[in-house]
Amino acid sequence: SIPQGTIDRMTLYKRCLENLLNEDNRRQCITSSELGKETRFSPATVRRDLSCLGQLGQRKVGYRIDELYDTINKILGLDKAxxxxxxxxxxxxxxxxxxxxxxxxxxxxxxxxxxxxxxxxxxxxxxxxxxxxxxxxxxxxxxxxxxxxxxxxxxxxxxxxxxxxxxxxxxxxxxxxxxxxxxxxxxxxxxxxxxxxxxxxxxxxxxx
Amino acid sequence: SIPQGTIDRMTLYKRCLENLLNEDNRRQCITSSELGKETRFSPATVRRDLSCLGQLGQRKVGYRIDELYDTINKILGLDKAxxxxxxxxxxxxxxxxxxxxxxxxxxxxxxxxxxxxxxxxxxxxxxxxxxxxxxxxxxxxxxxxxxxxxxxxxxxxxxxxxxxxxxxxxxxxxxxxxxxxxxxxxxxxxxxxxxxxxxxxxxxxxxx
Ligand SMILES: NC(=O)c1ccc[n+]([C@@H]2O[C@H](COP(=O)([O-])OP(=O)(O)OC[C@H]3O[C@@H](n4cnc5c(N)ncnc54)[C@H](O)[C@@H]3O)[C@@H](O)[C@H]2O)c1
Ligand SMILES: NC(=O)c1ccc[n+]([C@@H]2O[C@H](COP(=O)([O-])OP(=O)(O)OC[C@H]3O[C@@H](n4cnc5c(N)ncnc54)[C@H](O)[C@@H]3O)[C@@H](O)[C@H]2O)c1
The missing domain is CATH 3.40.50.720 (NAD(P)-binding Rossmann-like Domain)
Structure with a gap:
């Protein structure tokens, strides 16, 4: 079971990723530092949170935005209405x-x-x-x-x-x-x- | 400075004390066990919280309801509008x-x-x-x-x-x-x- 703080932050990561997905010329990947900067959490916190998802980013490249977004949505039970x-x-x-x-x-x-x-x-x-x-x-x-x-x-x-x-x-x-x-x-x-x-x-x- | 959890519970203690103050034939004192039972916190939590106020209840007798209410109100900044x-x-x-x-x-x-x-x-x-x-x-x-x-x-x-x-x-x-x-x-x-x-x-x- 995922810690409460991580679950609360998942919503905030999701919002950030959603904005990125809605941009034109959107980028494919995001690093934990960048996600941390956007959501105002430390990169360490972001990495620790995302490791709960089994999402392991690639060094230097970061996490795939679309995959991360789908994974978070699924965990939050938001892949259904x-x-x-x-x-x-x-x-x-x-x-x-x-x-x-x-x-x-x-x-x-x-x-x-x-x-x-x-x-x-x-x-x-x-x-x-x-x-x-x-x-x-x-x-x-x-x-x-x-x-x-x-x-x-x-x-x-x-x-x-x-x-x-x-x-x-x-x-x-x-x-x-x-x-x-x-x-x-x-x-x-x-x-x-x-x-x-x-x-x-x-x-x-x-x-x- | 008082811990966040204690401050949040202060509001709940205050509500409980307010109800007691509004009763007819109201009692003068309340013990930490009774206050805990009413607010659904353990007596130990209640005592630890109230010790932050410098409120020291009397053994067996408990805390004076009116004094405790006034003290909590003051701490929460509610002695003014x-x-x-x-x-x-x-x-x-x-x-x-x-x-x-x-x-x-x-x-x-x-x-x-x-x-x-x-x-x-x-x-x-x-x-x-x-x-x-x-x-x-x-x-x-x-x-x-x-x-x-x-x-x-x-x-x-x-x-x-x-x-x-x-x-x-x-x-x-x-x-x-x-x-x-x-x-x-x-x-x-x-x-x-x-x-x-x-x-x-x-x-x-x-x-x-
Ligand atoms: N309605 C809800 O149940 C609910 C639930 C959760 C969160 N919220 C949040 O609460 C906020 C208000 O929700 P709502 O449903 O009342 O929205 P609303 O659209 O009914 O009201 C927003 C009001 O803010 C005014 N406004 C917009 N920009 C302004 C500005 N720069 N300066 C001053 N006023 C401005 C608008 O004219 C409007 O009257 C939103 O941020 C919303 O996300 C609302
Ligand atoms: N309005 C706010 O800004 C605000 C802020 C914080 C908390 N709250 C809390 O939210 C709740 C609603 O606030 P409100 O301002 O909408 O109050 P309200 O009095 O406008 O609405 C309450 C509604 O609940 C209905 N109701 C009462 N008993 C019911 C029952 N047994 N079954 C079904 N419906 C019943 C009433 O008919 C009424 O339509 C209250 O508990 C209030 O303390 C409201």
Missing amino acids: WEVALVGAGNLGKALAVYQGFKKLGFKVVVIFDNDKSKIGKSWKGIKIRDTRYMPEVIKRKKIKIAIIAVPFVAAQKTADMLIKSGIKAILNLAPSRLTVPDKIKLRSVDLAVKLENLSYLLARDKM | WEVALVGAGNLGKALAVYQGFKKLGFKVVVIFDNDKSKIGKSWKGIKIRDTRYMPEVIKRKKIKIAIIAVPFVAAQKTADMLIKSGIKAILNLAPSRLTVPDKIKLRSVDLAVKLENLSYLLARDKM
């Missing part, structure tokens, strides 16, 4: 549902669940907002594996429970709650409030 | 601007900057959207220290440069770009795409 269920048709949910950035990576929000009668039945960019009571049925039928939680913190844990019961295997949680999920369920949480409090801590510490 | 500038009046910017969760913590978005003529001059919940060319003037006049970047990735670095030139000391970046800032500027970045790719990596790795 993923349908995503979103729970919470609020302000944050709306931003996430219509965001093209996820779609470009192969993550397509295909359904939104909410329990607010005034929102159920509406559509954003063709994505329907459905009643949460249809969650098990829709998730099972469409075989959706990934869900994003964007409901208020009081509803987050029961939403996670319901998603997992419906067959979801991976959750991105945006509610400021610590979720408890079975070991085999993949979970990533983002808490913007913690980040802001990091900043106020640093400013207060340095009396800024 | 912070005015926040937001750049990018898009879908994500809108969600952030009207989010009450930040306000409750003392982070108040007081101005939004954008360069889209069709958005400039509008208001969301009383917060005005202003032309980015007024950024230096407004930030200096209001002495704003914290900014949130919610512009497209191509605009993120120049937005950061402009904010810093205007007097911003701390940035929360939500654009999928690695920003370069001077050492004394506090920076936190959130990249939701990386989180989704973490999930697809884990699902692919375990063939889920």
